[in-house]
Amino acid sequence: MDLIRIIIAILLPPLGVFLQVGLSGAFWLNILLTILGYIPGIIHAVWIIAKR
Numbered sequence: 001m002d003l004i005r006i007i008i009a010i011l012l013p014p015l016g017v018f019l020q021v022g023l024s025g026a027f028w029l030n031i032l033l034t035i036l037g038y039i040p041g042i043i044h045a046v047w048i049i050a051k052r
Contacts, residue, residue: 002049009045013038016045020052 009016017030026048034041 005049006046009049010042013041013045017048020049 005016005019008019013034014027014031017027021027026044030041030044030048033044
């Protein structure tokens, strides 16, 4: 299941984080990072998924 979440995180980083943690602070941070730059959003999303 984590592999699917990581693939989703690469395509749509906020969705991958949302599937992992819901509407928490990490989700909103990921939206901000994705808006500021797509690559930081991907890195943060993969880190959140791998951490849990």
